[in-house]
Amino acid sequence: MTHHPLKAIVAVKRVIDYNVKVRVKADRSDVDLSNTKMSMNPFCEIAVEEAVRLKEAGLVGEIVVVSIGPKSCQEQIRSALALGADRGLQVECDTPVSPLDVAKILQKIQQEENADIFLLGKQSIDADNNQTGQMLAALLDCPQATCASRVHIEHNKAIVTREVDGGLLTVEMSLPAVITTDLRLNEPRFAALPKIMQAKRKPLAVKTLADLAIELTTDIELISVDSPTQRQAGVILSSVDELMSTLRNDPNVQMPKHDKEA
Amino acid sequence: MKTLIIAEHNHHALKADTLVTLGAAQQLGQPIDVFIAGHDMAQLSQDTATIAGIDRVLSWDHEALAMPFSEILAPVIANLRSQYSHILLASSSFGKDLAPRIAALCGVNAVSDVIDIISANQYKRPIYAGNAIATVQNNAACQVVTIRTSAFSAPSHETAASPAHIQALSIELPDTSVRFVEQTLSESSRPELNSAEIIVSGGRAVGSDANFSLIYDLADKLGAAVGASRAAVDAGYIANDLQVGQTGKVVAPSLYIAIGISGAIQHLAGMKDSKVIVAINNDPEAPIFSVADYGLVADLFETLPAMTARL
Numbered sequence A: 001m002t003h004h005p006l007k008a009i010v011a012v013k014r015v016i017d018y019n020v021k022v023r024v025k026a027d028r029s030d031v032d033l034s035n036t037k038m039s040m041n042p043f044c045e046i047a048v049e050e051a052v053r054l055k056e057a058g059l060v061g062e063i064v065v066v067s068i069g070p071k072s073c074q075e076q077i078r079s080a081l082a083l084g085a086d087r088g089l090q091v092e093c094d095t096p097v098s099p100l101d102v103a104k105i106l107q108k109i110q111q112e113e114n115a116d117i118f119l120l121g122k123q124s125i126d127a128d129n130n131q132t133g134q135m136l137a138a139l140l141d142c143p144q145a146t147c148a149s150r151v152h153i154e155h156n157k158a159i160v161t162r163e164v165d166g167g168l169l170t171v172e173m174s175l176p177a178v179i180t181t182d183l184r185l186n187e188p189r190f191a192a193l194p195k196i197m198q199a200k201r202k203p204l205a206v207k208t209l210a211d212l213a214i215e216l217t218t219d220i221e222l223i224s225v226d227s228p229t230q231r232q233a234g235v236i237l238s239s240v241d242e243l244m245s246t247l248r249n250d251p252n253v254q255m256p257k258h259d260k261e262a
Numbered sequence B: 001m002k003t004l005i006i007a008e009h010n011h012h013a014l015k016a017d018t019l020v021t022l023g024a025a026q027q028l029g030q031p032i033d034v035f036i037a038g039h040d041m042a043q044l045s046q047d048t049a050t051i052a053g054i055d056r057v058l059s060w061d062h063e064a065l066a067m068p069f070s071e072i073l074a075p076v077i078a079n080l081r082s083q084y085s086h087i088l089l090a091s092s093s094f095g096k097d098l099a100p101r102i103a104a105l106c107g108v109n110a111v112s113d114v115i116d117i118i119s120a121n122q123y124k125r126p127i128y129a130g131n132a133i134a135t136v137q138n139n140a141a142c143q144v145v146t147i148r149t150s151a152f153s154a155p156s157h158e159t160a161a162s163p164a165h166i167q168a169l170s171i172e173l174p175d176t177s178v179r180f181v182e183q184t185l186s187e188s189s190r191p192e193l194n195s196a197e198i199i200v201s202g203g204r205a206v207g208s209d210a211n212f213s214l215i216y217d218l219a220d221k222l223g224a225a226v227g228a229s230r231a232a233v234d235a236g237y238i239a240n241d242l243q244v245g246q247t248g249k250v251v252a253p254s255l256y257i258a259i260g261i262s263g264a265i266q267h268l269a270g271m272k273d274s275k276v277i278v279a280i281n282n283d284p285e286a287p288i289f290s291v292a293d294y295g296l297v298a299d300l301f302e303t304l305p306a307m308t309a310r311l
């Protein structure tokens, strides 16, 4: 039996660079992202890398990379194209989108693309929601494998090892399916300069929410954003003895009963 | 209106995370039902029914539920939504996998990782690795919420005056192509990270899985759980499910001892709400010292055996 080469859709998000510590705006309306270094969400990078590896292994024929956001997110689409994706699609949107919005947009895109595999990051490091992949799978009524640390495609099935509480869980599912990536799935490569140049010539289409007949959800309202309570740096102790006696005398700490000096 | 808690269990007992979720749910001040799905659930359903504060136990028993996949559970739970204003899950790997799938089938967004329930529809949740705290209002008729268990506590172990009503659900199994292949559980006799009073965590500087025995020795003397930074997990020194941080476990024990961990924001996101933090690091400039109550600028290979010897 021969199989058609699979099509993969990878969704990528432009977020604050993971090395940058975010500041909260003085009016508490949101975080301040002006003049902040932006990058591709690290989990999305891992998703792109996995798709490229599947393509290099001859399992995937075409990789479509989708990003939803203002024009600036084309930068992240170009990065994915430089890493090996074949074509890009920007869904133009200047306001923040919720996980359900993204899932609905990808569901619409799927009606045209008919992809076999969706690869998404397990969470974005800005909103830290960890929702979109699962929502997309629900809307497509297809299986999901979240927090993947190993992906194997065989005979139109995906065999995925997931990181779960207490260990690893391997499942097999038919395609189409949604896979969300965890940190240990792979280590993304850096794009070589010639690939970055080539990526500028790869196709990048732009659609609007109206083109897709999408209305954004309004169920979750952001009321305010605050800085967390800051911990104060404590004391530097001089020896193990001092540390142990300090811990024994700290009312917040219950040292075990068999403690030699208890 | 009512709250529905989706229970997580090992077929013999509810997980601690579910009891903490019950504690959080009680803050909503409305009747609480508990949904349990699994195989051979009679005893567990009865045990659950005796926990104080539960109105009804919805018990779905089916041999196919020995491994309760979200693809199977989500449509069944979403179908119950007209009876509930709130569907609560722990923000465990089970809850994170399932909650958004339920929410999407209900046509709503979920609120992830709630650390404070302000009112019936306002919550606080950390964003940007905990470097900002968002207050959100959820206007959905049925709210799907996951609870960060390190921020709440379980109710005191009280037995109900009379056990809750157990309602056996007989539902046709939704179709799914997901099939179980294998599971590798990290066996350990140490306390679980989520519920431990003391956690000893090792970082990249521990250097090898053999050296991690220094961490285990101290942990065992302290009756502590063992955790790790991502660098230690990536290097293969220790199992992945022991990673503490933004993208691992979030913990808040009474005592967290960070050993050879630099204190990257992603790691701090997972432990900075611990009551007392101890940092042992040979670099006095390591950022971990900025959150530590007690610091020791020292070599871990000398410090660890010395600490263990004093216990």
Ligand SMILES: Cc1cc2nc3c(=O)[nH]c(=O)nc-3n(C[C@H](O)[C@H](O)[C@H](O)COP(=O)(O)OP(=O)(O)OC[C@H]3O[C@@H](n4cnc5c(N)ncnc54)[C@H](O)[C@@H]3O)c2cc1C
Pocket (backbone or CB within 6 Å): A018, A042, A043, A125, A183, B202, B203, B204, B205, B228, B229, B230, B231, B232, B243, B244, B245, B246, B247, B248, B249, B259, B260, B261, B262, B263, B264, B265, B266, B267, B270, B280, B281, B282, B283, B286, B298, B299, B300, B301
């Ligand atoms: C998207 C994303 C998510 C992430 N999520 C997480 C997460 O959930 N959890 C997490 O931990 N990280 C996470 N990280 C990684 C994080 O950024 C850091 O790389 C990681 O925490 C570093 O681990 P470490 O502190 O063990 O290693 P290092 O940063 O290398 O620190 C080692 C420390 O050991 C000290 N040291 C060296 N030798 C000794 C000695 N002999 N005795 C004592 N001290 C010594 C050094 O001074 C140094 O401070 C994430 C990163 C990304 C991009």
